[in-house]
Amino acid sequence: MTVLSAALLLFLILDPLGNVPVFLSVLRPLPSHRQRVVLVRELLIALAVLMLFLWCGKYALELMHLRQESVSIAGGIVLFLIGIRMVFPRPEGLLGELPEGEPFIVPLAIPLIAGPSGMAAVMLLGSNEPHRLGEWSLALFLAWAATAAILLCSPLLYRLLGRRALSAVERLMGMLLVAISVQMLLDGLAVYLGRGG
Numbered sequence: 001m002t003v004l005s006a007a008l009l010l011f012l013i014l015d016p017l018g019n020v021p022v023f024l025s026v027l028r029p030l031p032s033h034r035q036r037v038v039l040v041r042e043l044l045i046a047l048a049v050l051m052l053f054l055w056c057g058k059y060a061l062e063l064m065h066l067r068q069e070s071v072s073i074a075g076g077i078v079l080f081l082i083g084i085r086m087v088f089p090r091p092e093g094l095l096g097e098l099p100e101g102e103p104f105i106v107p108l109a110i111p112l113i114a115g116p117s118g119m120a121a122v123m124l125l126g127s128n129e130p131h132r133l134g135e136w137s138l139a140l141f142l143a144w145a146a147t148a149a150i151l152l153c154s155p156l157l158y159r160l161l162g163r164r165a166l167s168a169v170e171r172l173m174g175m176l177l178v179a180i181s182v183q184m185l186l187d188g189l190a191v192y193l194g195r196g197g
Contacts, residue, residue: 003139006125010143012177013079013118016150018086018170021163022112023154026103036152038102043148045105046113050122050140057123058130068128069191075124076185082117083181086174089167113147124184 001009027035061071125136150157158166 001125003135003142006136006139007142007146009180010118010121010140011146012173012180013082013115013121014113014143014147015086015170015173016147017157017166017173019112019151020154020158020166023108023151024158026108030102034102039108039151040148042103042105042108043113043144043151045109047141047144049110049114050118050144051137053119054122054126054136054140055133058127060123061127069188069195071124071127072184072188072191075120076181076183076188078117078120079177079181079184082115083174083177086177087171089170113151 023039027038030038061068122136122140125139126133129136161169
């Protein structure tokens, strides 16, 4: 996997376009000058959390005595479920009722930006090829930067595209994510079967 393909995978998982309506609804009660400050803070927290999982995930796997192919298969299943959820969104939305006030870490940084699927994906990248952690860090930063740019422009995007267009793009991203997850699952199974179980 190249840096760009890893960045694309992570960008699809972070799903910034799907998060635009949620971010707008959570930040709406805040004054406009405060919205940007909160958004930048939450984006930086999410980046720190994902970097931590990227760099320390390998040691967590070793501690739990997990083989690489089991993580690849599990990651493929998780990404498949996330992709299916993007293609067929739930009527109650991602989080249901949100508490009032200024959000801190939850729900914007975690789980909307740095969700379980993002954490699993970076942990998988870092544990599969630990000698390429620098490249994976660059891929994560690129995906995060694109996500940050979209979320910082979310009011403008929402006005330009509208809810229907954003929903259509999210479903398309979900379909791509399903295809990537199936490939991850097949790769993990191929390694496992090649070892003879």
